[in-house]
Amino acid sequence: MIGITMIPAEVFVPKSGTMLWLLVAAMTAVSILFLVILTQVPSRYRKPMVMAATFICGWFYLVEFAIPSPRDAVTANSYLRKAEFNLRLAEHSITPHYGDPRGRVDPKINGGAERIKKARESVDKAHLYLSKAAEEIARIRVLREKDYIRACDEAERFKNRYGLTEKMIERSADDHKIIDLRTKALKKRVSDLGEALSKIKENDEAVMSAAAGLSDSSASKQREARDVLSAAADGVALIRTSISDNFLTKYQPPASNILSVIYGFSIGLGILSLMTIHGKNIAKARPGYYNSIAFYAALIIMAVAAFLNEYWKSAPSFVKPMFQEVLFNGALTSLQATMFSLVAFYIVSAAYRAFRIKSAESALMMAAAFIVMLGIVPVGVAMTSGLHGNLSWLRLDNIQNWIMTVPNMAAQRGMAFGIGVGGLAMALRIWLSLERGSYFDKQM
């Protein structure tokens, strides 16, 4: 990526040599100037500025998300939507029971023949829409390809005019074109569309083979057809999202890069905090100051060894194993793994204390934990492995499985909805600066 807007705004040209350093220095000065100006902002403008910053930043992601799809893919998208709908309809027509993969539609009873016929019709329709969508996507792909080539030519001309060096430009691996943000976005669009095309073809073939199996009324064939149809419907839904990016989507990676860099600067704050606290401990020789010395030693040795290992090409041969085997594998990962394994002990004492039949609630927790704990280990499984046939559902491993997939899953989902909506409300309050509390109420 050469620049955010390399071609239209010719100011943003990569530089090299002295000019680069001058500009970097100048931009640093501008940054500092900007910060100085900020210090002079009168206090009554401060709050609105913070609110505006919050609003604009939230807006970027919200709008990117809310705008459905680019102009060029609207038609293709609607075809795909129709195809998906018909696939689901076909799947349903040959499913005797919603959401249950078993059973079959018998053509002889209960309007079965009618249902199979309907499924065939729907599949044919889906096929039709899929081919229409493919046509449409192929058409816009050609257009985007042309755009891409044009943009590349422009970038090439640009490169020659400003004498950019090889290091400063990024080339795409396959066709040696210069890549900047715009060409990159176009290239991605072309390849996305190409991929969508081949995916459509794949799904279409699967659908047609499923259609051939539809008239076979055996349960296994029907189940196979159902699986194919449902997978194809999911596939089509995926294709729709893959071609639905809009004019803001391409700015997401650079935005997240900028964000990462700004975040990266904050590591200094954290380390500074650690170093001052431990520095004070040492300076004042507080009790346990030798621990702080150990902290400093570990921090410095680790950081120095890591940097040497990465960047010092002609380092003596002990540097690499010293860092990798002793500091990283030996010390750091052992400490992490052991700290993690402490949970094994704490889980015992916590269970012992908490699972008491004081109340219905803790008794219930205890019962569920008992069954699940026994249902996973061989000893527990062996306790009830004698149950066969009609009683096999009473086996501990089966009950354990049922608890985890039915009531547990449902309860987790019920909570997840609440947390999702709660988060949404919170996000909304933040975005519109409606949040209250000491931090947010303070005058600036």
Added chain:
Amino acid sequence: MDSSTVFIQIGAIVGAICTLAIFSVLFKENPYYRLFEHIFIGLAAGYGVFVTWRDVLYRLWWEPMINRGQWWWALAIAGGGMFYFIYSKKHQWISKLLFGALFGLGAGTFFQGFANTYFPMISASFKSVVPPMDVPLTDAIVASANDLVFVLVLITVMAYFFFSIDHKAKAMRGTASLGRWFLMFAFGAMFGSTVMARMSLFIGRVDFLVSDVPRMFWPYAVGAAILIGLIYFFFVEKKRRLNQDAEPKTG
């Protein structure tokens, strides 16, 4: 024995010392643990600095700016610099400007994630509670009973989380408390299902100590442990007890 094997063995011994140090906290917080806690934080922080530089600042900032001539990246200093205004009493608000922007981004990404995460969960909850007709009767009953339980649990649990309805209200009392019971049952199940993974972690550490650490380490370790224990008891603990007797307890 080549030199890399030696380093691997040194690493294993260092690992054993660290492992024992952390395990010692199970008995009591002690100077040995405290020392390794500080070393741990130091190592992690040191490695964190390196990773932040290599994966973020170098790759995304320094490299494009210096090697590819994208001089405008220097402007990021303005953004990063805003953090450091928290140390100034007078100009604190500048950091708030940055935080405001970051809050906004956080909120925006949540909006984006919301639909992707929760819509599929909604549609996956559409369970048909009607027994299927073309399968054996027992299977049909089981299937529909499962779906019924699922929907029931889901609804009662969601009902429990309504904040603006008093749980003392008649219609809510039963539903919400049923929901709470289901929740507790599910929590018990989650607890039970985690035990095995955590136990295997401990087994992993034991296995590490036994099969990866060189055997010759152990006599020294036991000797050192006894020595440290004796020193600790005679010097530190005795002194502490003496002090305790001498001075009245403070704070």
Added chain:
Amino acid sequence: MAIILYKILSARAGKQLFIRRIPGLSAIDEAVGRGTELGRPMLFSMGLSGLGIVAIQALSILGHIIKVAARYRTRILIPVADPVLYTIAEEAARDAYESEGAPEAFNRDDVMFLTGDQFAYASGVVGILNREKVSSVFYFGDFYAESLILAENGQQVGAIQVAGTPQIMQIPFFIAACDYTIIGDEYYAASAYLSREPTLLGSLVGQDFGKAIILGIIIIGVISAGVLSITTNSAIDAMLIRFINAFGG
């Protein structure tokens, strides 16, 4: 979203709203009180939260706790795992002390950064819990496998502990080891419940409506699925499939 906004605005206009009791949140004040009685410091951990709405909610709760603590000049230790959050937490803490008129009670060293490494952070907090003999501990934020390490150590030093996290998998461990645990989206109700600020209460009622809508959709979906299993009428089928599909992709 529109409903939440509407409720916020109508609450600001002065409409009275009812909120049920949430035991875990009522316990916060009790825990702060105990810290004051014992004269030992308290600890507030946000776990591994990075900057996001979970952390902002945790900061709101922190603000409330500090306000109560500042009245009695009780120390509160805040170890943080994310450098950006560390800076914000420091500001939030300072602001809270200032708004209670006790800026001198704020000690910058009480807010400390402890590395972003999950278990290094846990080991540090364990050390602090034990050394400072904390009286009460609050866990609000994103917690993962370290939840039980922290909560059991807090239990061992005899602290009264209150926890809440949106990470569902960690709630059982907090329930087992803490005195009070707030569950699920009670987490997001916390700031409204504690402050009784009309804006927040309104938002809370808005959330209820949001959940009611989801619940309604699910009930309709379940009925549709049932109907789909019985009927063979193609018009109804098409309609219901359309409905179910609306949430599928």
Added chain:
Amino acid sequence: MDFLVRLHKIDRRVMYVVLAAVTTTILYTTWLRQPIEVTPEVRKAYQTVEHLPKNKIVLVSIWWGPGTVAENRPQMEAIVRHCFKRGVPVVILPWDQVGSNLAYNRVEQVAKEMGKVYGKDWAAFGFRPAADQAVLGLRSDFQGTFKRDRFNTPLSEIPVMKNVKNWQQIGAIVETTPSGTVGLWINFIGQPYKIPIIYCPTGVMVPEGYNFLDAGQIKGMLPGLIGAAKYEYILKQPGFATRAANALSASHVLIILLIILGNLGYIAAGRRENR
């Protein structure tokens, strides 16, 4: 009665010592057997290895590190033992820095035990980042993608890998992993070339694994540590996994016992107060 009441408040350190002692003792008790029931997914894995051709290599992919070594290493070991027993060549392919050493050391031990020679019967690569590119590359150009083994020896000098040109010389993939990485192999190797994949996830990843199994995308699975124990059971070579499974069972039973004791004490204490 007093004894019962005391059960109400067992000191946590006593529990920790008992837990550590019981687990460790059982972990190193070789004669103990608990009834093990072999499940179909493990039997399928066994059958797959049993029918592998001897002229193709088995790629053992290592994603784990010290965190899940107790679950993933026995899985790897059980399958490697089976392969060695049948004379199927094994190649270790680590994507984790620490796991690279842990896996190599264990396989070396096993090889020594079973009289297998490095280079002839098995080989190992060093740690590699960027797994997706490597997997994409090895399908068409195995030699060019990897170039050298763990000890920087060119592949052309290692008998077992000399003739591996592309996917056609790969007999099976063994995926030992603590996270959702198996999709890579399924999408790029398993599905297009019909190369069997044996999936060895940790306990928490198991439910997801059954979906792959149902869809036929993997040809067998060792669900967690218990899966490895079951595999050893079929192999009739009880090893670490069997012992570790015993230890797990014991620790579960121990916890349940402790909870029951705690409740007995609680009831007893309640009675005494009432009196």
